[in-house]
Amino acid sequence: MRCQSWLCLFCLVLPWMLCQGTSRSHPQQVHLSYPGEPTAMTVTWTTFAPAGSIVEFGPEPGRAFIASVRGEASLFVDGGCERRRLYIHRVTLRGLVPGQRYVYRCGSLRGWSRPYSFRALPNGTNWSPRLAVFGDMGNINPQSLPRLQRDTQQHMYDVMLHVGDFAYDMDQYNARVGDAFMRQIEPVAASVPYMTCPGNHEEKYNFSNYRARFSMPGDTEGLWYSWDIGPAHIISFSTEVYFYLKYGPHLIQKQYQWLEKDLQEATRPDRRRRRPWIITMGHRPMYCSNNDLDDCTKHESIVRQGLPEHQYGLEDLFYKYGVDLELWAHEHSYERLWPVYNYQVYNGSTAAPYTHPRAPVHIITGSAGCKERLDSFVLNPREWSAVRIEDYGYTRLHIVNSSHIWLEQVSDDQDGKVVDGIWIIKELHGPEAWH
Structure with a gap:
C-alpha cells in the first residue's frame, strides 16, 4: 500500500499542527500522570532523536531546580507505512511533600522544556479532590x-x-x-x-x-x-x-x-x-x-x-x-x-x-x-x-x-x-x- 502523502494533505490543510522548528532532541508533548504512589508524580515527554531523560525540579515559591532525577526512554515505532520513530521519556519523581507546589523542567543537555509547575497530591483520605x-x-x-x-x-x-x-x-x-x-x-x-x-x-x-x-x-x-x-x-x-x-x-x-x-x-x-x-x-x-x-x-x-x-x-x-x-x-x-x-x-x-x-x-x-x-x-x-x-x-x-x-x-x-x-x-x- 502506498504511504499517505501527508505533505500535501497535512501541510496544506493543517499547517498549524506541524512540528515546531526545534531540535529533534528537544522535549515536547510534556504531560504528567499520577503513578499511584503517594508523594510521587510521573513526567512523560517525546523527542524525535535519542536524548537523556532528566527532570530537574524544586519547590515553589522560587524557580530553583534543586533536585534532579533520571529516568528512561523507550523507542516507539508507529505502525504506519513510514514507521516513524519516537522516543518516549518517563521519569518518576518520588519523595514529594504532599500538597507542595513544585516547578520543573524536563529534557537533557540536548534541550530542555520550558518550566512548568504542579502540586503534589495530598496524601491520605481527609481532603477534597x-x-x-x-x-x-x-x-x-x-x-x-x-x-x-x-x-x-x-x-x-x-x-x-x-x-x-x-x-x-x-x-x-x-x-x-x-x-x-x-x-x-x-x-x-x-x-x-x-x-x-x-x-x-x-x-x-x-x-x-x-x-x-x-x-x-x-x-x-x-x-x-x-x-x-x-x-x-x-x-x-x-x-x-x-x-x-x-x-x-x-x-x-x-x-x-x-x-x-x-x-x-x-x-x-x-x-x-x-x-x-x-x-x-x-x-x-x-x-x-x-x-x-x-x-x-x-x-x-x-x-x-x-x-x-x-x-x-x-x-x-x-x-x-x-x-x-x-x-x-x-x-x-x-x-x-x-x-x-x-x-x-x-x-x-x-x-x-x-x-x-x-x-x-x-x-x-x-x-x-x-x-x-x-x-x-x-x-x-x-x-x-x-x-x-x-x-x-x-x-x-x-x-x-x-x-x-x-x-x-x-x-x-x-x-x-x-x-x-x-x-x-x-x-x-x-x-x-x-x-
Missing part, C-alpha cells in the same frame, strides 16, 4: 480546551480524567496527528495529572499510540488500572476489549477477572471505610438516549450485558460491589441518568433522588469537542434519563468528603455557564446501600 472529566476531544475543534486551560491556570483541579478518544486519531498521518494533539494539551497536562482510558479512536495497531504515549499506574499499559485519591478509589478500564476481538478475546476475561479482584480488594471493610467512594471510568456507556445506533442505544448493550449468555457483563459486576458513580463518554453530548440498574430507576426519594440512591449513578460526558461535532438525542426521553444537554462542555467532579460528591456540567457554548449540578449524598456505601 477536584477533577475535570471529559471524553472525545480532538485536535480539530477541541472547543473546550481553551476553557480547561484557563481553569488549570487558576488551579481549579487536582486531576484531569480524559475518558477515551484522543486527537481523532493519534495514528493518523503516521502519528503526526498524535504529536499535534499531545502538544495541544501540554499547557493543561503538564500542570495536573492527566489520567486516561482508551476509546474506540485509539484502536489502530492494537492501541499502540495510546499505550506508548501515556504513563498510567500498573502494568497493563494503561488499558485498565486503578488508583486512590482522597476518599475515593477510581477504576479505569477498557470497554474496547468487547469490540475489537481481533486483538484477542481473552482480553475480555483477563480484564473482567482483574476488575473483580480489584473490586473485592476495594470493598474490604477496612478499605471501604477509608475510601468509601468507588468511581469507574470507561469509554462506551451502558445506557444512553442518543439518536444513533451505538451500543448504548441497544437494550442488550454489550458493555452492560457482556458476551452471549451474559458472560462478563459489567452492570451486574459493578452493582454487586456497590460502585457509586460511573463515568462515560463516546456520545458527543452530556447526559445524567437517574440511579439505575437493569433499566429500573432506584432514586433515593422523589424529592432527593441522589440522596441515598439505591443504584449506581451514570454520567456521560463526551462533548469536549472533536471534528465529528455533537450528537443529538431521541425525541422522547427514556425513563432513566434525567438531563440531556447538546452543548460542548465538560464535567467538574468534587469529591467533598466520604458522604458528599458535587457534580456540575460546564457549557462552553454558554461561556462557561454551569448548566447542570447535583449532590450525591451517601452515608452508606457498598451493596448494602441498594437495600
Whole structure:
C-alpha cells in the first residue's frame, strides 16, 4: 500500500499542527500522570532523536531546580507505512511533600522544556479532590480546551480524567496527528495529572499510540488500572476489549477477572471505610438516549450485558460491589441518568433522588469537542434519563468528603455557564446501600 502523502494533505490543510522548528532532541508533548504512589508524580515527554531523560525540579515559591532525577526512554515505532520513530521519556519523581507546589523542567543537555509547575497530591483520605472529566476531544475543534486551560491556570483541579478518544486519531498521518494533539494539551497536562482510558479512536495497531504515549499506574499499559485519591478509589478500564476481538478475546476475561479482584480488594471493610467512594471510568456507556445506533442505544448493550449468555457483563459486576458513580463518554453530548440498574430507576426519594440512591449513578460526558461535532438525542426521553444537554462542555467532579460528591456540567457554548449540578449524598456505601 502506498504511504499517505501527508505533505500535501497535512501541510496544506493543517499547517498549524506541524512540528515546531526545534531540535529533534528537544522535549515536547510534556504531560504528567499520577503513578499511584503517594508523594510521587510521573513526567512523560517525546523527542524525535535519542536524548537523556532528566527532570530537574524544586519547590515553589522560587524557580530553583534543586533536585534532579533520571529516568528512561523507550523507542516507539508507529505502525504506519513510514514507521516513524519516537522516543518516549518517563521519569518518576518520588519523595514529594504532599500538597507542595513544585516547578520543573524536563529534557537533557540536548534541550530542555520550558518550566512548568504542579502540586503534589495530598496524601491520605481527609481532603477534597477536584477533577475535570471529559471524553472525545480532538485536535480539530477541541472547543473546550481553551476553557480547561484557563481553569488549570487558576488551579481549579487536582486531576484531569480524559475518558477515551484522543486527537481523532493519534495514528493518523503516521502519528503526526498524535504529536499535534499531545502538544495541544501540554499547557493543561503538564500542570495536573492527566489520567486516561482508551476509546474506540485509539484502536489502530492494537492501541499502540495510546499505550506508548501515556504513563498510567500498573502494568497493563494503561488499558485498565486503578488508583486512590482522597476518599475515593477510581477504576479505569477498557470497554474496547468487547469490540475489537481481533486483538484477542481473552482480553475480555483477563480484564473482567482483574476488575473483580480489584473490586473485592476495594470493598474490604477496612478499605471501604477509608475510601468509601468507588468511581469507574470507561469509554462506551451502558445506557444512553442518543439518536444513533451505538451500543448504548441497544437494550442488550454489550458493555452492560457482556458476551452471549451474559458472560462478563459489567452492570451486574459493578452493582454487586456497590460502585457509586460511573463515568462515560463516546456520545458527543452530556447526559445524567437517574440511579439505575437493569433499566429500573432506584432514586433515593422523589424529592432527593441522589440522596441515598439505591443504584449506581451514570454520567456521560463526551462533548469536549472533536471534528465529528455533537450528537443529538431521541425525541422522547427514556425513563432513566434525567438531563440531556447538546452543548460542548465538560464535567467538574468534587469529591467533598466520604458522604458528599458535587457534580456540575460546564457549557462552553454558554461561556462557561454551569448548566447542570447535583449532590450525591451517601452515608452508606457498598451493596448494602441498594437495600
